[in-house]
């Protein structure tokens with residue numbers, strides 16, 4: 447059985463960037479729904495019991511046709527959100543330091559240029575999806591609940607959920623305001639650790 451990962455912070459600790467209500471609904475309702483639906487599908491796949499969610503979405507070819515889309519969407523939703531909660535922190539924001547800061551400067555010219563490019567891709571992604579920073583510092587956009595794992599790539603070191611469900615409570619239709627708020631809580635310590 448898959449379960450929601452524990453948050454490292456209280457529901458009210460990302461205020462004013464993410465309200466308590468927005469975090470509660472996103473984590474406790476949307477993410478929980480992916481977990482519940484994934485567990486529901488897994489009941490029909492006893493031969494895959496015990497496999498990690500990373501394994502399932504990295505090996506969709508092993509999933510019977512009838513269940514593949516469900517595993518891709520619900521497994522992806524569980525995996526992506528589990529990363530997302532680690533990628534933000536009440537102590538986040540600012541700029542990265544150490545080797546990661548140096549590598550970003552080298553690849554993008556400056557942190558600001560990197561931030562501009564990441565923001566541009568997050569704003570321009572059509573419909574629902576995610577934008578990720580990879581360990582090689584490339585920026586990858588994924589539709590729906592896909593992730594770089596679907597394409598056999600490495601797990602991201604940082605990333606943003608740009609589904610409307612991630613921001614409508616606080617920011618209505620305004621994805622740009624949400625993205626700007628999200629930058630204030632990016633967990634660079636976690637990104638540096640994984641990098």
Ligand code: MN
Pocket residue numbers: 472476527607609611612
């Ligand atoms: Mn979401």
